[in-house]
Structure formats: C-alpha cells, structure tokens
Amino acid sequence: MLFEELRFAIVLIGALAASYTDLKTGLIYDKITYPMIALGIIFSLTDFMIEKNPVYLIFPAAVFILSYALYFFGKLGGGDVKIFLGIALLLPYYKGKPFFLSMLLMAALASVMAISIFYLIKFFKMKKRPKIRLSKDVVECLFLGIVLLLYFAILSYLGIMEPLIALLFFIPLLFALIFLALRKQIQGEFFLRWLSVDELEEDEIIAKDFLDKETLSRIGATFKGIITEKDKKKLKRLGIKRVPVYRDLPPFAPFILLGTIIAYFWPDFFLRLFSGI
Numbered sequence: 029m030l031f032e033e034l035r036f037a038i039v040l041i042g043a044l045a046a047s048y049t050d051l052k053t054g055l056i057y058d059k060i061t062y063p064m065i066a067l068g069i070i071f072s073l074t075d076f077m078i079e080k081n082p083v084y085l086i087f088p089a090a091v092f093i094l095s096y097a098l099y100f101f102g103k104l105g106g107g108d109v110k111i112f113l114g115i116a117l118l119l120p121y122y123k124g125k126p127f128f129l130s131m132l133l134m135a136a137l138a139s140v141m142a143i144s145i146f147y148l149i150k151f152f153k154m155k156k157r158p159k160i161r162l163s164k165d166v167v168e169c170l171f172l173g174i175v176l177l178l179y180f181a182i183l184s185y186l187g188i189m190e191p192l193i194a195l196l197f198f199i200p201l202l203f204a205l206i207f208l209a210l211r212k213q214i215q216g217e218f219f220l221r222w223l224s225v226d227e228l229e230e231d232e233i234i235a236k237d238f239l240d241k242e243t244l245s246r247i248g249a250t251f252k253g254i255i256t257e258k259d260k261k262k263l264k265r266l267g268i269k270r271v272p273v274y275r276d277l278p279p280f281a282p283f284i285l286l287g288t289i290i291a292y293f294w295p296d297f298f299l300r301l302f303s304g305i
Contacts, residue, residue, distance in 0.1 A: 029071075029075055029119075029121055030071065030074060030075060030078070031071070032119070032122055032123070035071060035118045035119045036119060036122065036292060038064065038067060038118055039064070039114075039115050039118050039119050039288055040285075040288055040289075040292075042060055042061070042063075042064045042111065042114060042115075043111070043115075043281065043284050043285040043288045044285060045060045046060050046061070046107070046111055046281040046284065046285070047279075047281045047282040047284070047285045049281075050107070050279035050280070050281035050282065051279050051281075051282060054276070054277070054279060055107060056105070056107025056108065056110070056111055056281055057107070058107075058110070060111070061107060061110035061111050061113075061114050062110070064110075064111065064114030064115070064117075064118060065110065065113055065114045065117060067117075067118060068088070068113070068114050068115075068116070068117025068118040069117055071117065071118060072084045072085060072088060072117050073085075083120070084120065087116060087120050087128075088113060088116040088117045088120065091112055091113060091116040091128070092109070092112075092113045092116075095108065095109040095112045095113070096109055099254060100253065100254065101253045102233040102234060102236075102253020102254050102274075103253065105231070105280070106231050106254075107281075108280055108281075108284075111281070111284060112132075115128055115131065115284075115288075116128050121295075122291070122292070122295040123295055125295035125296040125298075125299060126295070126296075126298045126299065127291050127292075127295045129298040130287075130290075130291040130294065130295050130296070130297040130298040131284070131287040131288050131290075131291040132287060133287070133297065133298055134286065134287035134290045134291055134294075134297065135280070135283040135284050135286060135287030135288075136283075136287075137196070137197070137200045138200075138283045138286050138287065139278070139280055139283040140200045140201070140203065140204045141199065141200035141203050141204075142283070143207075143278045144200075144203035144204050144206065144207035145203055146278075147207065147214050147218060147278075148203070148206060148207060148210070148214075150218065151210065151213065151214050151217065151218075154217070157213070157217070158213040158216070158217070160210065160213070163209075165208065165209050165210075165211065165212070166209045166210075168209075169205040169206070169208050169209035170205075170209070172205060173202060173205045176198060176201055176202075176205075177198065180194040180195075180197060180198045181194075212237060215235070215237070215274065216238070218276070219235075219274045219275060219276060219277055220235055220238060220272055220273075220274065221272070221273055221274075221275045222270050222271070222272050222273075223270065223271065223273055224269060224270055225260055225263045225264055225268065225269060225270070225271065228255050228260055228271070228273065229255075230255070230256065230257070231254050231255065231256075232254070232255040232273045232275075233253055233254060233255075233273055233274045233277070234253055234254075234255055234271055234272070234273055234274075235271075235272035235273055235274050236253065238272040239271070239272065243268060246266050246268070247262070247263070247266065247268070255273070
C-alpha cells in the first residue's frame with residue numbers, strides 16, 4: 029500500500045474530528061466523512077491498479093454492505109457507516125496487518141465495556157429504578173455467560189488463544205451480558221422518548237421493542253429501524269400519532285478514535301486472537 033503513514037494521519041484526523049462532533053452534537057458530519065471516502069477511493073483504486081489485488085475493492089464494499097445493514101435496522105448511525113467506509117478505503121491494512129479489523133475490534137470491546145459499566149452504575153444508583161425480575165432475557169444472558177466462560181477457558185487451555193486476550197474478551201462481554209439482561213429497563217429509563225410523528229427527525233431510531241404487537245403488525249415486518257420522510261408519511265397514513273424512539277445514545281466515534289490509536293501500535297491484534305503466539 030502506498031503512503032501508509034499519510035493515510036493513517038488522514039484516518040486519525042478524521043477520527044479526532046468525528047469524536048469532537050459526536051461528543052458535542054451526537055452527529056458525525058458529512059464534511060468529515062466524505063473527504064475521507066473520496067481520498068480512500070483514490071488510494072484504493074491506485075493500490076488496485078498497481079498490485080492487481082481485488083481485496084482493495086472487495087473489502088470496503090463488504091464493510092459498507094454490512095454496516096449499512098446495521099444502519100437499516102437501527103443498530104448503527106449513518107455517520108458511523110460513512111466513517112467505517114472511509115477508514116476501510118484509506119487503511120484496510122497497515123504494515124501488512126489487518127488494521128481496520130483490529131481497530132474495529134478494539135473500538136467494539138472498549139465501547140461495550142465503558143457504556144455497559146457507565147449505564148449499569150447509573151441504573152443501580154437510581155432510587156426508584158424498575159424492579160429486576162427473572163425474565164427470559166436474564167435467563168438467556170446467564171446461560172450465554174456460562175457458555176462464553178467455558179468457550180474462552182477451553183481456547184486458552186488448548187493454546188488457541190492467549191489467556192490475556194481471552195480475559196480481554198471475556199470481561200467486556202460479561203458486562204455486556206449484564207447490560208443486555210437489563211437492556212429494556214435501562215433503555216426505557218435513559219434513552220426512550222415518545223414523540224409525535226411530526227416531531228420525528230431524519231434518521232431517528234425507532235424503539236421497536238416498546239411498540240405493542242398490534243402497532244408492529246400494522247406497520248409491517250419490513251418497517252426499518254431508521255425513520256425517513258417516507259416512513260413518517262406511512263405512519264400518518266396508518267393513523268399512528270406517537271412512536272417510541274431512542275435519543276441521547278452514547279457516541280461511538282470516541283471509541284473509533286481509541287481503536288485507531290491502539291491499532292496503530294498493535295495492527296496485528298485481530299490476527300493474534302487465534303494465533304496462540
């Protein structure tokens with residue numbers, strides 16, 4: 029790959045700018061991501077023409093498809109999709125190692141742990157918090173926690189995964205499972221807002237878990253998780269006046285920045301997971 033250090037500098041500047049705007053406004057602006065994507069396309073096409081390696085085109089396309097699918101179902105913001113594409117185009121590899129995958133993995137682990145701990149503390153400090161019952165979610169997360177513990181213990185025992193890396197994975201996942209077990213209560217307390225259809229903004233994330241079965245049936249199974257003007261018209265046509273949405277969700281861009289910095293020094297992290305080195 030040509031100009032790796034320059035490409036990393038562009039990714040770092042983009043991640044810094046995205047972190048600032050995401051923390052300040054909850055948005056990652058197009059004026060940050062579009063230049064990254066444009067420069068990334070130029071670099072990727074140049075790499076492809078020189079090395080004749082289709083990975084430079086296939087990999088960012090796969091990243092876009094997967095991240096857009098998450099966006100479509102309301103699991104990822106539009107700005108996140110664009111910055112992922114920009115990074116995948118600019119720096120899929122660094123020093124021959126899968127930089128993007130290492131960055132993403134680091135960002136995911138850090139965000140899962142930090143966000144889970146933060147909101148679990150907030151939840152348990154509430155004086156009038158919802159009662160915790162032995163629900164289906166709690167039982168499923170408990171079972172999954174036991175399975176994951178055994179899984180990482182076996183990988184470590186067989187030498188497939190380093191014990192330190194196994195622990196690095198298991199601890200964030202443990203907090204994530206506790207968060208997921210209490211997900212509906214936490215989301216209901218900190219993120220849920222009921223808005224009229226006219227109040228809905230572009231790319232609003234609809235909280236389908238809080239819709240009753242009758243409303244879900246009326247809007248249809250194909251109704252995506254992100255609100256558009258077309259969706260607002262459909263809701264009005266169906267006579268639905270208020271819908272639950274998620275707002276004030278935790279920003280993800282700062283974790284992308286953290287993953288970018290760590291992956292610069294440890295670009296082979298993704299490969300080391302199952303290397304047993």
